Amino acid sequence: MEAWIHQLLQWLALPELGLSTVFVVALVSATLLPLGSEPVVAALVSANPDLFWPAIVVATAGNTLGGAISWWMGLAAHQAWNKAKKLRRHGEPPPQNMHHKSRWNRIARYWLRKYGAKACLLSWLPVVGDPLCAVAGWVRLPFWPCVAYMAVGKFLRYTLMTAGLHQIILRFF
16 A cells, blocks of 8 residues: 555656646646646746646646536536426425525626626636636536637636746746
8 A cells, every 4th residue: 555655646746747747736726626736837847947838738738627527517516406406396305505596606607697608718717717617517508618718718827827937936046
């Protein structure tokens, strides 16, 4: 077991397999888990400036895949919601908090209904971007256009953030 953990840590080590680490961190940070991937991308680029564009592409791919997973989670939640409503109609007790809609949920639903898949361009935003992808699945926006808009927004974010963080690191360190 100890060898397996050591192998996993080696696989995730930034200097040895930097692009795979960037992919995994970007993927996980695009789900509903609070994790930032920009420092990891900037650290890799600072350690090896030749990897700027490959790191941007890999981070964009991982983060977009994470957004797609969030979209599917939203769709699955919507299907579970519909199933729970049908059960309630047949005399089953409703799940707790079934009618609770947060302010952010209402705002995201409004924007998604108004702008459609184009609203997924904003999936790069902190705090609201990842839930936005899930709500896009919830309201059943078309999958591939949502993924395309997610990818464009995330690519622009990684390009600007990595270039900015890289310049800060070069200037102060």
